[in-house]
Amino acid sequence: MEYSPENERQSFRELLNQANELSTSSLRDEVVSSLYQTSQQICSRTVRFTKSKEDKKTERLDAIFTSPIWGFPIMLIMLGLIFYLTIAGANVPSSMLANFFTWLEDYISMAFFALNSPDWLHGVLVLGLYRGTTWVISVMLPPMAIFFPTFALLESYGYLPRVAFNMDRLFKKVGAHGKQSLTMAMGFGCNAAAVLSTRIIESPRERMLAILTNNFVPCNGRWGTLIVLASLFMAAGFTGGMKTLVSSGVIVGIVIFGIFVTFAVSWVLSKTMLKGVPTHYTLELPPYRRPKFFDTIVRSSLNKSYAVLMRAIKIAAPAGILTWVFANIYIGDTSIFMYGVNFLDPFAQSLGLDGYIMLAFLLGLPANEVVLPILLMGYLSTGSMLEVDNLADLKNIFLDQGWTWLTALNMMLFSLLHYPCGTTLINIYKETKSYKWTFVAFLIPTVIAIGVTFAVAQLVRGMGWV
Amino acid sequence: MTTNEVYRIALAGNPNTGKSTLFNALTGLKQHTGNWAGKTVSLAEGSVHYKKNTYRLIDLPGTYSLYSNSTDEEVARNYIVFEKPHVTLVVLDATSLERNLNLALQVMEMTSNVIVCVNLIDEAKKRGIEIDELKLMRQLGVPVLKISARNKTGFPALLDTIDRMIRGEISTSPYAIQYNDETEGKISQLVPNVKKLVGDRFPSRWIALRLLDGDTSLLDEIQKRMHQEEESTWNTVQKTSGSHLENF
Amino acid sequence: MNLYEGNKGDRIRIKEVAIEGVMRRRLLDLGFVPGAVVDVLKKSPLGDPIAFRVSHTTIALRKEESIKITGELIQDDNE
Numbered sequence: 001m002e003y004s005p006e007n008e009r010q011s012f013r014e015l016l017n018q019a020n021e022l023s024t025s026s027l028r029d030e031v032v033s034s035l036y037q038t039s040q041q042i043c044s045r046t047v048r049f050t051k052s053k054e055d056k057k058t059e060r061l062d063a064i065f066t067s068p069i070w071g072f073p074i075m076l077i078m079l080g081l082i083f084y085l086t087i088a089g090a091n092v093p094s095s096m097l098a099n100f101f102t103w104l105e106d107y108i109s110m111a112f113f114a115l116n117s118p119d120w121l122h123g124v125l126v127l128g129l130y131r132g133t134t135w136v137i138s139v140m141l142p143p144m145a146i147f148f149p150t151f152a153l154l155e156s157y158g159y160l161p162r163v164a165f166n167m168d169r170l171f172k173k174v175g176a177h178g179k180q181s182l183t184m185a186m187g188f189g190c191n192a193a194a195v196l197s198t199r200i201i202e203s204p205r206e207r208m209l210a211i212l213t214n215n216f217v218p219c220n221g222r223w224g225t226l227i228v229l230a231s232l233f234m235a236a237g238f239t240g241g242m243k244t245l246v247s248s249g250v251i252v253g254i255v256i257f258g259i260f261v262t263f264a265v266s267w268v269l270s271k272t273m274l275k276g277v278p279t280h281y282t283l284e285l286p287p288y289r290r291p292k293f294f295d296t297i298v299r300s301s302l303n304k305s306y307a308v309l310m311r312a313i314k315i316a317a318p319a320g321i322l323t324w325v326f327a328n329i330y331i332g333d334t335s336i337f338m339y340g341v342n343f344l345d346p347f348a349q350s351l352g353l354d355g356y357i358m359l360a361f362l363l364g365l366p367a368n369e370v371v372l373p374i375l376l377m378g379y380l381s382t383g384s385m386l387e388v389d390n391l392a393d394l395k396n397i398f399l400d401q402g403w404t405w406l407t408a409l410n411m412m413l414f415s416l417l418h419y420p421c422g423t424t425l426i427n428i429y430k431e432t433k434s435y436k437w438t439f440v441a442f443l444i445p446t447v448i449a450i451g452v453t454f455a456v457a458q459l460v461r462g463m464g465w466v
Numbered sequence: 467m468t469t470n471e472v473y474r475i476a477l478a479g480n481p482n483t484g485k486s487t488l489f490n491a492l493t494g495l496k497q498h499t500g501n502w503a504g505k506t507v508s509l510a511e512g513s514v515h516y517k518k519n520t521y522r523l524i525d526l527p528g529t530y531s532l533y534s535n536s537t538d539e540e541v542a543r544n545y546i547v548f549e550k551p552h553v554t555l556v557v558l559d560a561t562s563l564e565r566n567l568n569l570a571l572q573v574m575e576m577t578s579n580v581i582v583c584v585n586l587i588d589e590a591k592k593r594g595i596e597i598d599e600l601k602l603m604r605q606l607g608v609p610v611l612k613i614s615a616r617n618k619t620g621f622p623a624l625l626d627t628i629d630r631m632i633r634g635e636i637s638t639s640p641y642a643i644q645y646n647d648e649t650e651g652k653i654s655q656l657v658p659n660v661k662k663l664v665g666d667r668f669p670s671r672w673i674a675l676r677l678l679d680g681d682t683s684l685l686d687e688i689q690k691r692m693h694q695e696e697e698s699t700w701n702t703v704q705k706t707s708g709s710h711l712e713n714f
Numbered sequence: 715m716n717l718y719e720g721n722k723g724d725r726i727r728i729k730e731v732a733i734e735g736v737m738r739r740r741l742l743d744l745g746f747v748p749g750a751v752v753d754v755l756k757k758s759p760l761g762d763p764i765a766f767r768v769s770h771t772t773i774a775l776r777k778e779e780s781i782k783i784t785g786e787l788i789q790d791d792n793e
Contacts, residue, residue, distance in 0.1 A: 009689075011659075011662070011663055012663065012685050012688075012689055014659075015659050015660065015663060015677070015685065016685055018655075018656065018659065019656060019674075019678060020680075022655065022656065023677070023680050027648070027649055027652070027678055027679075028679050029742075030645060030646055030648075031645060031675065032743075033742075033747055033748070034643055034645050035568055035571055036568060036742065036745070036747050038567075038571060038643050039564050039565070039567035039571060040564060042602070042606070042641075043564045043567060045601060046563075046598045046599075046601045046602040047563055047564075047595060047596065047597050047598075048595070048596040048597075048598075049596075050595075050596070059755075062755075062756065063756075066756065066758060066759060066765075068759040071759040165763065165765065165774050166760070168758060168760075168762070168763050168774070168776070169758060169760035169761065169763075170760070172776065178763075202536050202538070280736055280740055281737075281763070281776050281779065282740055282774070282779075283763065283774040283775075284481065284482060284771060284772065285765055285772040285773070285774060286482040286771075286772070287561070287772075289589070289616075292487075295490070530743040530744060531743040533739060535736045535739050535743075562769060563770075564770060565743075565744065565745050565769040565770070565771060
């Protein structure tokens with residue numbers, strides 16, 4: 001037979017038909033059971049078992065970690081411990097980095113002036129690009145460098161599958177997979193990384209749920225905003241230890257609300273858009289193994305923290321430039337930034353926010369870390385992003401702009417619920433290979449964020465609470 | 467043998483077998499993430515230098531089998547069958563060898579350039595599991611090595627075995643599972659027709675078996691790959707014959 | 715009896731896996747094959763899933779699946 005594409009297709013079709021005729025379901029079982037029997041035979045000839053204590057170790061640990069009484073408290077303590085380590089441990093290195101970059105900026109600026117470079121060039125490159133990028137580095141790098149290795153240690157120890165085992169019942173109720181608890185926990189570090197980590201969920205439907213709802217756990221980039229606002233406005237009447245307690249309480253409340261939204265959205269999606277797509281569930285609980293500390297830490301810092309940081313920088317750099325340009329290019333006597341603010345203000349007011357906040361969220365699409373600096377830049381009309389060291393100063397800036405506790409609360413809610421950051425959206429597209437699902441991942445949180453803040457604002461104002 | 471050649475070594479194995487630990491231990495920090503033909507899943511790659519050769523290690527997704535029940539399984543399967551790595555290392559967990567062997571047997575149906583690494587032997591010893599690797603090697607018909615990726619033991623022997631397999635000093639005779647008469651009858655009906663289409667480029671018995679198993683997407687993939695292969699000019703590994711298992 | 719009905723410590727020899735499709739494949743891959751012996755290890759704190767020991771590994775299954783895997787209880791005096 002002469003070769004031609006048509007002939008080839010024809011013979012492939014014939015082969016397929018022949019195979020389909022011969023194939024039966026009992027044959028398929030036969031194939032697998034032959035395979036299994038062969039393994040069993042070979043093993044029985046080559047492997048000898050003697051009694052040992054090691055199995056007992058895993059059993060004893062499981063009796064604690066998955067116990068009806070201790071299972072959940074231990075999980076909460078572990079999660080709390082990771083957060084504590086991340087937030088407390090990151091503070092000092094973060095401010096050291098920030099100081100270093102500020103120190104360096106002075107010299108860079110001096111170099112620019114010495115070279116007589118035009119102001120706009122200095123503005124774009126130093127006040128825009130450099131500040132935006134270094135801000136992201138100093139805010140993101142230390143927490144990442146603590147969070148991911150800690151997580152990786154728990155993973156290589158074998159604890160994480162137990163969390164999925166404990167939590168599965170709750171997730172099953174809303175049509176999701178227990179392993180989603182792990183991708184959510186990862187989301188507290190970085191939603192973009194968490195979207196990649198949903199690969200651990202094998203069945204496509206549950207994986208999609210985990211991807212679409214991951215954004216409702218606040219990532220590292222949003223913790224800062226939440227913490228600052230909670231301590232400034234929610235715990236305003238308290239001092240000392242009580243203040244910390246109240247603001248922590250508010251943050252925990254926000255996180256719990258985010259988890260509630262996760263469950264609600266998962267449930268709705270599994271009854272609507274993701275209905276009927278088949279489910280399969282198995283979960284392996286590997287034996288506990290003492291992790292190689294150093295290897296694990298180096299590896300996860302290099303792989304995860306570095307990768308996330310590089311992506312963030314790639315996005316923060318253009319955002320820094322764009323923000324500077326917006327703030328410094330004037331049409332008439334109004335900057336593009338202010339046009340944006342004025343345009344967004346009426347809509348933002350109905351959500352209990354203002355035009356500056358809304359524009360900061362929009363310009364902050366690339367990375368949640370830059371939302372607060374952009375907002376301050378706008379309020380102080382400085383033309384470049386900046387950080388305010390003193391919290392009291394910060395509060396005065398906000399109060400001068402007419403902020404109330406409602407503004408703070410709704411900004412926290414909007415931050416929690418709004419669309420995923422640019423990096424996360426890119427990863428969602430990479431994982432789903434679908435514009436539709438990427439758009440859905442953008443749309444659902446956006447609609448919820450607008451709906452919730454609108455409702456809260458109307459309720460609070462209607463009741464005359466502010 | 468020529469020097470400074472680059473050889474591709476694929477790592478296959480169940481999840482939680484320490485496959486990635488082995489990959490990391492061998493490649494150190496010389497890693498990057500590469501995209502492969504499927505382009506939906508990216509695989510980690512890293513390199514090892516040994517005796518003037520470079521081994522490019524490809525960390526396939528950890529899977530329980532290679533029957534294409536999931537994207538990961540399909541990616542791993544496609545890599546082994548279509549990208550034809552020079553050697554496929556199957557990493558097994560010594561503490562659950564029975565289940566892990568399933569995967570090794572499946573890989574051995576796909577290619578004969580297989581080395582079996584029994585990992586976590588330290589763990590197995592603690593639990594009172596003894597594995598007779600010489601017997602296992604004779605049973606399977608491919609090299610079997612005990613290693614502990616965590617403690618980096620058994621690596622010299624492993625690298626040496628890879629080296630010798632690449633140089634054609636080891637020839638294998640992978641254990642072929644015998645199915646019942648009915649199935650074997652159907653396989654032999656299909657094999658000639660498969661051969662007619664794909665020649666010796668892909669393992670025909672395995673393809674026949676997958677087709678009988680109802681894996682219909684495989685043929686589309688084969689058609690696609692055959693056209694790709696005509697366009698590109700890569701070197702497939704030259705199988706050498708003559709020497710026997712006793713050689714190693 | 716089915717696997718879901720097993721109590722902690724029970725050993726069950728599988729007779730039938732009444733599940734179709736990909737999930738069946740996955741279960742067979744993991745060692746839930748007719749003839750295999752499964753130990754019932756423990757329930758999750760919320761009652762579901764249940765962890766089983768099969769071919770020297772621990773696998774958790776949800777009620778939906780474990781209820782469809784049937785077998786017989788083995789009297790085991792060794793342990």
